[in-house]
Amino acid sequence: MTDSNTTSxxxxxxxxxxxxxATGVAQATPAEAKxxxxxxxxxxxxxxxxxxxxxxxxxxxGILTPAQTHTYFAAxxxxxxxxxxxxxxxxxxTEATARMxxxxxxxxxxxxxxxxxxxxxxxxxxxxxxxxxxxxxxxTLFVKDGKDRFGLAAHRPEALVDMxxxxxxxxxxxxxxxxxxxxxxxxxxxxxxxxVRQLARIAYDTAAIRWVQSGFLGGFDAKETPRNLMGxxxxxxxPPVNDPEEMRKFVWVGTEGPDWMRGGSxxxxxxxxxxxxxxxxxxxxxxxxxxxRRKYSGAPLTGHKETDALDLDATDGDGNPVLPExxxxxxxTAASNDGAKILRRSYSYNDGANVVAERWPPWRQGLEYxxxxxxxxxxxxxxxxxxxxFEKLSRFDMMNQFVTNVGSGLFACPEGxxxxxxxxxxxxxxx
Ligand code: HEM
Numbered sequence: 001m002t003d004s005n006t007t008s009x010x011x012x013x014x015x016x017x018x019x020x021x022a023t024g025v026a027q028a029t030p031a032e033a034k035x036x037x038x039x040x041x042x043x044x045x046x047x048x049x050x051x052x053x054x055x056x057x058x059x060x061x062g063i064l065t066p067a068q069t070h071t072y073f074a075a076x077x078x079x080x081x082x083x084x085x086x087x088x089x090x091x092x093x094t095e096a097t098a099r100m101x102x103x104x105x106x107x108x109x110x111x112x113x114x115x116x117x118x119x120x121x122x123x124x125x126x127x128x129x130x131x132x133x134x135x136x137x138x139x140t141l142f143v144k145d146g147k148d149r150f151g152l153a154a155h156r157p158e159a160l161v162d163m164x165x166x167x168x169x170x171x172x173x174x175x176x177x178x179x180x181x182x183x184x185x186x187x188x189x190x191x192x193x194x195x196v197r198q199l200a201r202i203a204y205d206t207a208a209i210r211w212v213q214s215g216f217l218g219g220f221d222a223k224e225t226p227r228n229l230m231g232x233x234x235x236x237x238x239p240p241v242n243d244p245e246e247m248r249k250f251v252w253v254g255t256e257g258p259d260w261m262r263g264g265s266x267x268x269x270x271x272x273x274x275x276x277x278x279x280x281x282x283x284x285x286x287x288x289x290x291x292x293r294r295k296y297s298g299a300p301l302t303g304h305k306e307t308d309a310l311d312l313d314a315t316d317g318d319g320n321p322v323l324p325e326x327x328x329x330x331x332x333t334a335a336s337n338d339g340a341k342i343l344r345r346s347y348s349y350n351d352g353a354n355v356v357a358e359r360w361p362p363w364r365q366g367l368e369y370x371x372x373x374x375x376x377x378x379x380x381x382x383x384x385x386x387x388x389x390f391e392k393l394s395r396f397d398m399m400n401q402f403v404t405n406v407g408s409g410l411f412a413c414p415e416g417x418x419x420x421x422x423x424x425x426x427x428x429x430x431x
Pocket of ligand 1: 228230232233234235236237238272291293310328329332333334342372373375386389390393403
């Protein structure tokens, strides 16, 4: 049985995005070109839900793609024991992803699939909503409990290290790691969830979901940098996604990596819970010192506009740095990290609140939101990107008093897929 034997196509592959999808060419969209900062911008207010993002191409989509308004992230563990089963699953996932990202729905599946094991059909009337699915391989796919289950151990990239435990980490096993990651992003939350749900259905008997996390961004205008739940613009200092040289330097794996990873990237995901009930009681001026940027304009404390460069040397009348030594941007910026840059593509999350009135003093109001940031970043090599950066941030960042990391993952996202191929094909061909 296959998910791809479509007998008809719906009319979504029209217009510029559809043409790109059809030719398999990943190109900068107008939204990327117009972005005034490096951040993958939010979609236009009129959110072109009907458009499809390209799936086939040299790089996986969902990395440089202008951020959609919703995400559904899932980490899977392989339950099958045979490598052929993993390949079969990845082949079917590829077919299903090509179908779903193009907006082809359950109705487009052949009649013999119109049974209960076929597409759930809950998005039947919904457009593609710029759906992207981005796949990654965790260290445990290569070696788990000392076992080389699928003959892949020799091909584990050096850059796919075991993630260190950082000071302050309170990682929960049930929200950490995984053999394979799938990040669905779409301008409609149901479309994103549906996509992962179909992959889980297809994976039945081969892989099981280990943890999931949904996330969202406000419907900010494409020209604006989205704000996180702390109220600050988030993404301003990103390297520009429409600068191929910067992407080659900081995001895409080149000849230094194994050939199956060339054109791929490493994903770090963190579930960073924010103590919003605590943050909301802080003065705006203190919040601005914490980040080193103005809350409303997003300008650095040393500048006037959001796009002004940070001035790490600026001092006030007393000779103190204007950007505090332990402010987030000062610690995270390239000049403080041997020139290292990462591409952040984070989403907010909001999973309710715990009311713990009996345990807290009255000023806490007995409230703890389970909300924060699904911190997502891509890089050429986490050993020069996220890891050294966060070694420093986790020790000194003023923001730490408001953030607890409870989930974490590092995944090697291989190159994109060409028609007829499957995700990670070159890795499995090697082994
Ligand atoms: C809850 C967690 C976090 C929040 C709320 C947060 C928020 C922010 C905000 C508001 C900015 C300023 C605007 C911008 O440039 O985007 C920023 C910048 C930045 N953040 Fe974070 N961040 C978080 C975690 C991290 C982590 C874990 C890292 C990397 C290890 C990181 C790396 C950076 C970098 C590289 C910049 C740009 C600095 C520059 O201007 O050059 N952030 N972050």
